[in-house]
Amino acid sequence: MTERKPPGVSFESWTDKQIREAEARGAFAGLTGAGKPLASLNTPYDELWWLKGKMQREGLSVLPPTLALRKEAEDTLEAVAEARSEQQVRRLLGDLNAKIEAAIRRPPQGPPLNLAPFDIERLVGEWRESRPAPAQEPPPESESEPVAAKRRRWWGRRAV
Template identity: 75%
Template sequence: MTERKPPGVSFETWADRQIREAEERGDFANLPGRGKPLASLNTPYDELWWVKGKMQREGLSFLPPSLVLRKEAEDAVAAVAEARSERRVRQIIAAVNEKIEAAIRRPPQGPPLNLRPFDVEQVVAEWRERRAGNGGTGDGGAGDRGTGDRGMGDGRGPAD
């Protein structure tokens, strides 16, 4: 910790001395980013730059929890389309269903969730059909979107 500014010494002189002594001790030698340009040098000024940086460093979301879960459900549908085994399909759906069921029990903040759990057996059946129809490649798209039957639909059907 630095010492207090002595009376009768100007702030500039005192601050300069503190910096010089810190440099001599090597306090600035191993700082992250030393010798590199500032990352935000070519970006327009944003008054909330520090808030956005903090959220990014902490891994916080800009979205309300209900919208994050909707996105996770969409990502699960895409992951199922790319899955190579039935076991993996079941794992993906079980993981997202667990989150959806928890959110139904205790609704998150933000807009309404409007999700209900996926029917695992129906998702697996649709995955098998697409896989058989595409020669086993497993990339048959995102399923029957908007049908409301909660196989691999888009998740916008009313929650039960």
């Protein structure tokens, strides 16, 4: 805790004295960024510099709700292309359609949405067509092979 300014001493001389004493004690030695130029030295002045810096450090962004929903729609369509099951595709598109319908019902917040709910059946059909055909199991080589040997799973195999 710092001491109070004594009466009769100007703030400037009292502050300078505090700084000089701290330098003598080595309080300013080894500070991060010592001897490096300021990062914002050549940038124009911005009143919200601290807010923009905080958002960048925290990885935050603020988009109008309509733009955020457009971005979410793009991301969802990419996720649909990589989905593993038809049920997952339907769930992704159903959730997105619910959000789009809610956004259409409320007053616009930002630029126009320019989205309509997606046709789930059409997109599921396209998803099915983009998948490779399921591999057919080869017919059994011989009928004399015991059924238990055919059905052995990978965890049932043991090194002999």
